[in-house]
Amino acid sequence: MAKTVIMDHPLIQHKIGIxxxxxxxxxxxxxxxxxxxxxxxxxxxxxxxxxxxxIDTPICKTTVKRLGGKKLAxxxxxxxxxxxxxxxxxxxxxxxxxxxxxxxDPVTALPHEYYxxxxxxxxxxEVFVVDPMLATGGSAIAAIQMLKDKGAKNITLMCIxxxxxxxxxxxxxxxxxxxxxxxxxxxxxxxxxIIPGLGDAGDRIFGxx
Numbered sequence: 001m002a003k004t005v006i007m008d009h010p011l012i013q014h015k016i017g018i019x020x021x022x023x024x025x026x027x028x029x030x031x032x033x034x035x036x037x038x039x040x041x042x043x044x045x046x047x048x049x050x051x052x053x054x055i056d057t058p059i060c061k062t063t064v065k066r067l068g069g070k071k072l073a074x075x076x077x078x079x080x081x082x083x084x085x086x087x088x089x090x091x092x093x094x095x096x097x098x099x100x101x102x103x104x105d106p107v108t109a110l111p112h113e114y115y116x117x118x119x120x121x122x123x124x125x126e127v128f129v130v131d132p133m134l135a136t137g138g139s140a141i142a143a144i145q146m147l148k149d150k151g152a153k154n155i156t157l158m159c160i161x162x163x164x165x166x167x168x169x170x171x172x173x174x175x176x177x178x179x180x181x182x183x184x185x186x187x188x189x190x191x192x193x194i195i196p197g198l199g200d201a202g203d204r205i206f207g208x209x
Contacts, residue, residue, distance in 0.1 A: 123151030
């Protein structure tokens with residue numbers, strides 16, 4: 001089974017504490033989501049492959065390290081996942097960005113696809129699927145299955161807040177996918193919202209509520 005990492009870095013925990021507050025406004029919420037995504041990216045890319053490269057410094061020749069493995073792709077699940085993209089691109093600016101659009105049925109809570117645009121060579125890339133919230137896991141499971149159907153094999157899921165129910169469902173559906181979560185919360189309520197959570201991440205990122 002792939003690994004699951006619940007982040008314990010003090011900066012991540014501090015920033016998550018701020019975005020949980022109902023009085024945190026759209027501007028600050030959006031900025032903090034981006035910053036948290038940047039910090040989780042730092043950890044999620046720890047095992048990227050490096051190769052040696054000989055260069056000239058102003059003083060002499062030397063051998064340095066550079067990324068030399070698979071190319072990277074970031075695939076946010078629309079729309080809340082968009083809030084994590086800029087922070088990730090600040091860390092891995094050469095990554096290509098795809099988009100998967102899924103909405104959650106308000107009655108059944110099941111995901112439905114409405115958009116999918118991916119890099120043509122996603123089967124040759126290391127793909128990071130991003131969504132701030134892992135609630136039931138339905139959207140993440142469906143998005144990752146769409147990527148696998150298009151040939152992607154190296155997939156990592158990054159979320160900011162997760163529920164135990166969603167994490168368990170993800171691990172069972174895709175045991176080969178590494179998962180990085182900023183904080184694992186208590187449970188889902190009867191409306192499938194994470195408790196204590198932070199509300200609707202998409203609405204809070206884009207100021208639509």
